[in-house]
Amino acid sequence: MSYEYLDKLCMGCFARLEAGGIVCPYCGFDENTYDAASYQLPLRAILGGKYMIGKVLGEGGFGITYIGYDMNLDVKVAVKEFYPSGLVTRANTVSTTVQPYSGERSAFFIKGRDRFVDEAKRLARFRVLLGIVMVNDFLI
Secondary structure, three states, X not given: OOOHHHHHEOOOOOOEOOOOOOEOOOOOOEOOOOXXXXXXXXXXXXXXXXXXXXXXXXXXXXXXXXXXXXOOOOEEEEEEEEOOOOOEEEOOOOOXXXXXXXXXXXXXXXXXXXHHHHHHHHHHHOOOOOOOOOOOOOOO
């Protein structure tokens, strides 16, 4: 499978851009002015060998939601990362791996991660119901 087009995708909406495009004509995203926090996944990070990460859509106390791109199916997706603030860190700014802090915080992280995965599995059972977020996959 050829992925040459991936470097020409807008990281704000995953529209295909003309070569040399700086600001996306569809959503207005400008990668040069995007200012992600150091703990957030970097633009174009690849998860599980098939999901490319775009800009952050939202963030809360227990996670970060990114616009993503399924490179195998050629479709946009939402990627929700379990990243509970105060319980974890990222090894460095290019790593996709989350490291829980030691001790009691590690136990809270593991318990929370297990609940996060259980919720994904429960939501996946209701994927055909309107108003329910469709879960297609999860990675640990």
